[in-house]
Structures are given as structure tokens and as C-alpha cells.
Amino acid sequence: MKEKDNSRRQFLTTGLLATLAIGCTSEDPFTAAVDASVEPSGEKVKLLSVDGEEIEVDRAFLKPVPHMPSVSALEARAGFPGKKFVMVIDLSRCKNLKKCQSACNHMHQVHPGQGWIQIHAMQDAANTAPYWQPSLCMHCDEPPCVKVCPVDATFKRQDGIVAIDSDRCVGCRFCMAACPYSARVFNWEKPLITEVQAAQPYSCETSTPQKIGTVGKCDFCPDMVRKGELPHCVTACPNGVFMFGDMNEDTVTNGPETFRFSELIKDKAGYRLMEDLGTKPNVYYLPPVNRNFPFEEGYNTAAAQKGA
Amino acid sequence: MEKEIKLSEAQITADLYPRKFGLPGMLWTSLLIAICLVGAYAYYLQLRDGLGVTALRDYASWGIYISNFVFFVAISLVGSLITAVLRLSNVHWSTPLTRIAEIIAVSGIVFAAIIIIVDMGRPDRFLYVMIHGRLQSPIIWDVVVISTYLVISLLLLYIPLLPDLKIMLQHKEKNIKWLNKVYHFLGSFWVGSKEQFRLSEKAINILAVTIIPVAFCIHTVTSWLFATTYRPGWDSTNFGAYFISGAFLVGAGAVVVAMYVFRKAYHLEKYITDDHFNKMGKIVVLLALLYLYFNINEYLVPAFKMKKFEVEHLEGLFTGHFAGIFWFAIATSMVLPILILLFKSGRKPLPMFIAGLLVVVGAWCKRFLIVTPTMLHPMLPMTDAPEEFMHYFPTWQESAITLGSLAGALLIVTFFTRILPIIPVQETIAEQHETDKDN
Numbered sequence: 001m002k003e004k005d006n007s008r009r010q011f012l013t014t015g016l017l018a019t020l021a022i023g024c025t026s027e028d029p030f031t032a033a034v035d036a037s038v039e040p041s042g043e044k045v046k047l048l049s050v051d052g053e054e055i056e057v058d059r060a061f062l063k064p065v066p067h068m069p070s071v072s073a074l075e076a077r078a079g080f081p082g083k084k085f086v087m088v089i090d091l092s093r094c095k096n097l098k099k100c101q102s103a104c105n106h107m108h109q110v111h112p113g114q115g116w117i118q119i120h121a122m123q124d125a126a127n128t129a130p131y132w133q134p135s136l137c138m139h140c141d142e143p144p145c146v147k148v149c150p151v152d153a154t155f156k157r158q159d160g161i162v163a164i165d166s167d168r169c170v171g172c173r174f175c176m177a178a179c180p181y182s183a184r185v186f187n188w189e190k191p192l193i194t195e196v197q198a199a200q201p202y203s204c205e206t207s208t209p210q211k212i213g214t215v216g217k218c219d220f221c222p223d224m225v226r227k228g229e230l231p232h233c234v235t236a237c238p239n240g241v242f243m244f245g246d247m248n249e250d251t252v253t254n255g256p257e258t259f260r261f262s263e264l265i266k267d268k269a270g271y272r273l274m275e276d277l278g279t280k281p282n283v284y285y286l287p288p289v290n291r292n293f294p295f296e297e298g299y300n301t302a303a304a305q306k307g308a
Numbered sequence: 309m310e311k312e313i314k315l316s317e318a319q320i321t322a323d324l325y326p327r328k329f330g331l332p333g334m335l336w337t338s339l340l341i342a343i344c345l346v347g348a349y350a351y352y353l354q355l356r357d358g359l360g361v362t363a364l365r366d367y368a369s370w371g372i373y374i375s376n377f378v379f380f381v382a383i384s385l386v387g388s389l390i391t392a393v394l395r396l397s398n399v400h401w402s403t404p405l406t407r408i409a410e411i412i413a414v415s416g417i418v419f420a421a422i423i424i425i426v427d428m429g430r431p432d433r434f435l436y437v438m439i440h441g442r443l444q445s446p447i448i449w450d451v452v453v454i455s456t457y458l459v460i461s462l463l464l465l466y467i468p469l470l471p472d473l474k475i476m477l478q479h480k481e482k483n484i485k486w487l488n489k490v491y492h493f494l495g496s497f498w499v500g501s502k503e504q505f506r507l508s509e510k511a512i513n514i515l516a517v518t519i520i521p522v523a524f525c526i527h528t529v530t531s532w533l534f535a536t537t538y539r540p541g542w543d544s545t546n547f548g549a550y551f552i553s554g555a556f557l558v559g560a561g562a563v564v565v566a567m568y569v570f571r572k573a574y575h576l577e578k579y580i581t582d583d584h585f586n587k588m589g590k591i592v593v594l595l596a597l598l599y600l601y602f603n604i605n606e607y608l609v610p611a612f613k614m615k616k617f618e619v620e621h622l623e624g625l626f627t628g629h630f631a632g633i634f635w636f637a638i639a640t641s642m643v644l645p646i647l648i649l650l651f652k653s654g655r656k657p658l659p660m661f662i663a664g665l666l667v668v669v670g671a672w673c674k675r676f677l678i679v680t681p682t683m684l685h686p687m688l689p690m691t692d693a694p695e696e697f698m699h700y701f702p703t704w705q706e707s708a709i710t711l712g713s714l715a716g717a718l719l720i721v722t723f724f725t726r727i728l729p730i731i732p733v734q735e736t737i738a739e740q741h742e743t744d745k746d747n
Contacts, residue, residue, distance in 0.1 A: 114366060118692035135688055148536065150447035151433075151440040170436050171359070171429015173369045174447055180538045182686045186369060186429065189360035212358045213429030274687065277538055 071226070076204040077165070079157025084247040084282075085139065085220050086160070088264060091288035093239040094119070094132040096298030101134075103236030104218070109193050109210045114185040116218040117233055121298070130295045131288035134241065136233070137162060137183040137218035138273065138281030145175035145184065154215070160247075160282050161220045163204045169214035176215060180277055184217045220244075230255060239292065247282075315578065317737050321475060324729045324736065325482065327574065337722055340715040347712015350705040351426060359429055361705045367690055368683045368700035372710050373427035375675040378551075380420035380717065381454070381530045382671065385552070386559020387413025387461050388523035392516035401587055403739060404579050404731045408566045410465040411730070412559065415720035417458045419713045426709055446532045453525040460519045467508050467515070470498040471734035487727055527551045534678065540610075540621040541682035550602040554671065557595040557641070561667030564588050566721070568661035570730055579731050582657065589655030592663065593646055600642045621685040630681050633673050641670025 041060040049055050101117045110116055116136060123130040139162045145154050146162060153168035154175055176184045191210035198209050205223040210216060221231035234242040234254055245252030245261060252261045270284040329337060354361050364371050390409035394402040425431050441448045473495025480488050531551035534542035571580040610618045625634045645663040648654040680700050690698050
């Protein structure tokens with residue numbers, strides 16, 4: 001039953017996209033759909049067609065594209081069947097550029113100053129090497145946050161993602177106390193979003209719109225996965241630090257490069273954070289050896305960004 | 309045992325009957341109401357603008373609201389100590405103190421519930437805790453045991469009140485008029501027959517047995533809100549017992565303070581005697597020693613090992629940022645009261661009152677130290693957050709709400725003494741008869 005629903009949705013989506021694509025190739029893509037009652041305003045807007053051609057359209061004919069059918073709340077809670085998402089973070093490539101953070105914050109309406117990804121300056125002991133460590137939700141297989149949530153507002157999906165239902169969250173912040181990775185942030189104030197954004201229905205897959213008095217954190221971007229794309233942090237990082245994939249397919253990719261997950265972890269001695277707590281994270285780290293950048297450079301980039 | 313002066317029934321009733329507030333009473337009540345109103349206004353601001361009006365941020369996401377919650381739950385445990393533990397061990401001298409303990413318990417637990425709603429980011433979704441409650445969350449356990457404890461405490465307050473309500477109804481002209489209807493509604497079925505006394509005696513015994521495990525549960529579960537996490541300072545198997553011993557201590561301290569105030573305000577020297585203070589003093593010193601024992605376990609055992617995650621936390625308490633308040637709390641909640649109360653001359657009303665105040669103030673600071681320093685020592689470093697996230701000092705709104713809740717709890721106790729006898733009248737008369745018979 002469920003699969004049937006999915007295929008119908010997919011069919012509708014493909015059809016919709018195809019129509020749009022065909023429409024964009026003709027000279028005046030909107031003529032066919034033009035409502036005769038719409039009077040041209042005379043003001044032309046330049047658009048880019050899917051072929052890369054620049055086209056001009058009268059502003060009056062522009063209509064907002066209907067939203068793609070969003071997944072139901074139940075589907076968003078269940079997750080993708082047969083998937084097991086995993087992320088690998090290569091510490092040897094990170095120089096604290098924070099492109100991941102700004103992309104993530106932008107896409108998820110995270111309050112300025114907070115971050116679902118935080119890049120920590122790590123130094124395990126006085127005489128060990130410092131390194132930059134992007135930290136995000138570990139999507140643990142034994143998530144301490146899910147255990148303590150009193151109202152099932154944070155939950156574990158079958159694809160391994162730990163997600164949040166901001167329509168359910170009561171804002172007790174027990175999950176924040178329980179999370180040993182400090183991965184969770186709270187909407188202390190009214191989110192800085194437009195009224196139109198705030199009026200959208202909440203989705204556990206986009207984790208937006210942000211709502212005051214609720215907890216937020218990295219969601220592994222299942223909405224992007226549904227579109228066949230990579231999470232925002234992965235695509236935003238110019239150094240390919242983040243690799244995302246499916247454990248069942250044994251593949252992770254940062255876009256340009258794709259690796260066998262098991263081989264990558266084996267070859268580079270991948271590890272997880274705070275293994276002794278038994279949380280079983282789904283985020284793996286590759287040690288900061290043979291680095292692409294010296295550690296100090298991270299401070300320069302951070303300072304440069306602050307200055308900018 | 310000092311020689312009791314014979315008192316007539318009428319005399320006892322007249323002495324213990326609720327009285328109009330004098331000038332100090334009026335001033336005290338107005339002050340409390342004023343503090344409550346400021347707190348209510350601050351809460352209005354918080355409702356309007358969100359928890360952002362507090363100093364709470366992502367690291368210190370629990371602050372004085374949660375400390376205050378733990379404090380209220382702790383102080384409420386005294387109801388079970390005085391009413392149940394002492395009753396079941398056949399101790400009779402504590403009878404005049406039962407109602408004081410029980411009203412402290414009820415007001416404490418009511419404000420524990422209120423302050424936890426204040427701490428919620430979405431108080432409008434409070435009912436979700438019932439509708440979507442998941443049994444594996446310690447918060448749900450807390451909701452269950454706290455509401456159970458509130459019901460049992462209310463019954464333990466109410467049932468022994470019945471004979472006194474009868475007395476109140478016999479003196480309708482002395483009472484505030486509209487309250488007569490309330491007294492009537494609450495207690496008119498009580499005629500004082502032997503059968504009724506037998507039933508109420510039995511009911512109180514059953515409740516006294518029931519409330520002890522429930523009391524242990526409320527504070528153990530409250531400690532588990534912390535102990536079920538991995539954080540330094542909370543990750544302890546000692547926490548339940550540590551919390552309960554501290555709770556009995558602060559509750560007993562609060563009863564001592566209340567005893568002194570009521571005795572002074574209503575001239576109850578014949579009913580709350582020096583002997584009561586002496587005996588309560590022994591209880592407080594015992595509890596303080598017990599709490600000291602648990603504190604030594606709680607701080608010195610991790611300090612012996614100094615595990616990586618604990619180091620910063622413990623150093624912050626012993627010599628760092630929180631050292632001032634830490635040593636203040638240790639001194640006021642344990643060391644000084646022990647030093648005062650170990651000696652017989654220290655167990656006189658005035659030094660007891662001071663010791664009781666020290667215990668209560670120290671206990672509040674102690675709850676703060678249990679909650680916030682741990683939150684400011686996360687397991688990953690705080691290197692990628694705004695400066696303001698790395699400290700915690702409550703804002704005026706937060707402080708006003710917290711003070712308002714404390715004033716509110718005191719207001720419940722104050723109003724209670726105005727409308728009902730704070731020392732059980734009928735039980736005092738009955739005891740008087742018994743001592744008469746013995747003589």
C-alpha cells in the first residue's frame with residue numbers, strides 16, 4: 001500500500017518536472033498555460049531556462065510554482081525503508097572555513113550565533129596535535145536524547161536518522177542535557193524568518209520552519225536525499241570534508257569523490273566519538289593525519305570571516 | 309521532659325484558633341504579594357518573548373528554574389518525614405508539627421509543578437505530556453510520582469483537619485464569613501463519632517505507610533533527571549540517596565524556621581516548646597551529618613580519580629568560578645548547622661532558627677551548584693559558540709520569576725495559617741487529656 005503511494009507520488013512528481021522542463025524550452029514558455037484574463041504588465045523579467053538560455057517573460061505571467069507534494073508526517077517519522085545513512089568526516093581536510101555551517105544555518109533557518117554544525121578547535125592533551133573537528137548530530141543508534149524525550153518529539157527513524165518534530169516538542173530541554181555531543185540547540189527567541197516562511201507547515205524532513213521554544217539539530221537532510229541530492233554541508237564544503245551515504249550500499253560521497261565506506265574506514269582508521277558511552281554514532285571521523293592545511297590556518301580563515 | 313502546664317480545652321482552642329493578621333502579618337503578606345506580582349509580570353514578558361529573556365542558552369540550558377524545581381521537590385519531602393516516618397516510629401512529640409510540615413510539603417510540591425511549567429519552552433503544549441507521554445522518559449516518571457505525592461500529601465493535610473473543621477464550624481462568628489461555607493463543604497460530615505475517629509486513624513496510617521515509598525520516588529526520580537545523563541557531576545550511582553538525604557535536611561530546616569516564626573508570631577510557647585526545638589535540632593544534625601557523608605562521596609571520590617571529563621567541573625567548584633558559592637553552600641547547609649546543633653545550647657529556639665535559615669539558604673545554593681556548573685562543562689569543548697553562551701548569570705526576569713515562586717509558596721503557608729489552625733487543635737486537646745490521665 002505504502003509503496004503504491006510512493007510510486008504514484010513519484011509519477012506525479014516526474015510528470016510535473018517534465019512539464020516544467022518542456023515548457024522552458026520554447027520561446028515563450030508560459031503561453032500555453034497563460035490564463036486569457038491575465039493582462040501583460042509590460043514589465044519583462046529575465047529568466048534562465050534549463051538549457052541555459054536567457055529568456056524574457058512578462059511579469060504578469062509569473063506564477064509561483066506549486067510546491068512538490070511533501071511527505072506526510074507519518075512517512076517523515078518512518079523514514080526510508082532499507083536505508084541506513086552514515087556520514088564520514090575527514091579531519092585531515094578541514095580548515096575551519098565554516099562553509100558547512102553557514103549553508104546549514106541558512107537552509108534550516110538557524111538563529112545567528114547558533115549552529116547545527118559546530119567546528120571545534122580540538123586538542124586532546126597538551127602535547128598532542130590540535131585539529132578542527134566539525135561536530136553535528138551523531139544520529140546514534142542508541143540515542144540518549146530519544147530515550148529521555150517525554151513526548152516522542154525526537155525519534156529514531158528506520159533509516160537511522162534521529163529527527164525532531166517541532167510541532168510536538170514541549171521545550172523541556174532534557175534531550176539537550178542528555179546529548180553528550182552538545183549537538184542540540186534551542187530556539188530561545190522568535191526565529192528570524194519571514195511570515196510566509198513561518199506559515200509553512202512544519203516537516204520533520206526539512207526541520208523547518210523553526211519554532212520558538214523548541215529544540216533543533218542536524219537532521220541529515222532527508223529532504224535532500226528524497227530529491228537525490230546531498231546534504232547542504234556536504235555540497236557547501238569546498239574541501240570535501242563531509243562524505244554522506246548509505247551504509248547498506250557501503251558507499252559514501254562528497255560529490256566529486258565516492259568511496260567504499262568500509263574500505264575508507266579501514267584504510268584511514270576511521271573512528272567514532274566517545275565510543276565508551278555506548279551511543280553507537282553513525283558519524284565516523286577520519287583522523288587528522290597528512291593534513292591538507294596546517295591547523296593555524298583555521299584561525300586565519302575564521303578571523304578573515306569575522307572581519308568580512 | 310519539662311512539666312506541662314495544664315490547659316483547658318477552651319484555652320487551647322482560643323490559643324490555636326486562626327487569628328487576624330496584625331501589622332507585621334499584613335506587611336509580610338503585602339510584601340509576598342508584591343514579589344509575586346513582579347514575578348507574574350516577568351513571566352508575562354517571558355511568555356511574550358520566549359525563554360530568550362532568561363540567561364539560559366544552549367550550554368547552560370537549565371538554570372535557576374530547574375534548581376528551584378529541585379529545591380521545591382526537596383523541601384516537600386519533609387511532609388513524609390514528620391507525618392509518616394515519625395508517626396510510624398510511634399513518636400508523639402511531633403504531633404504539633406505535622407500540619408506545619410504538611411503545608412510546607414503541599415505548597416512546595418505545587419510550586420515545583422508551577423516552576424517546571426515556567427521552564428518549558430512551550431507551556432501551551434503542557435498537555436502533550438499526558439497525551440503523548442512515553443513511559444521510558446524519566447520526566448514522565450516524575451509527572452506520575454509528583455502528582456501521586458501531591459494527592460497523598462493533600463489527604464494527609466485534610467484528614468487530620470476534619471476534627472478541627474468541626475471546631476471551626478462551632479465558632480462561625482470568629483471566622484471570615486464566606487469561608488464558613490468552605491469549612492462546611494469540607495468538614496460538615498464530621499461529627500466526631502468513635503467510628504469516624506477509628507476510620508480516620510486507619511486512613512492516616514495507610515497514607516503514612518504509602519507516602520514513604522512515594523516520597524523516596526519523587527526525589528529519586530528527580531535525581532535521575534540528572535543521573536540518567538552522561539555529564540560530569542551527574543553521572544553518579546549515588547544520586548538518589550544523595551538527593552533524598554539533602555531533601556530531608558532542607559525540609560527539616562524549613563520546619564524549624566516555620567516553628568520559630570509561628571511561635572513568635574502567635575505566642576505559641578506552650579505548644580511549640582523548647583523541647584520541640586531540642587528534638588528537631590537532633591533530627592537536623594543527624595540529617596546534616598548524613599548529607600555531609602553523601603557529599604563527601606559525591607565530590608571526593610571523583611576528585612580522587614580526576615577523570616578527564618570531571619577535572620574541569622570539579623576544579624570549577626573547588627577553586628574556580630563556582631568556588632565561592634560552593635564553599636558557602638557547604639558551610640551553610642552542613643558544617644555550620646552541625647557545629648551549632650551538636651551542642652545542647654545550640655538547640656535553643658534562636659540558634660535553631662539561625663541554623664534552619666542557613667540550611668535552607670545553603671540548600672538552595674546547593675541545588676544551583678548541582679544543575680548549572682555541570683551544564684557549563686560539556687564533553688566537547690565550547691569553542692564554536694558566542695561568548696554569552698559560555699557563562700550563566702540569571703537575568704532580572706528569571707530572578708523575579710524564581711523569587712515570585714518562593715514568595716508564592718510562602719504565601720500559601722501564610723494564608724493557610726490565617727484560615728485554619730496551624731497546630732492541630734483537637735489532637736492537642738486529646739494529648740492534653742492523655743497527659744492528664746497519666747498524671
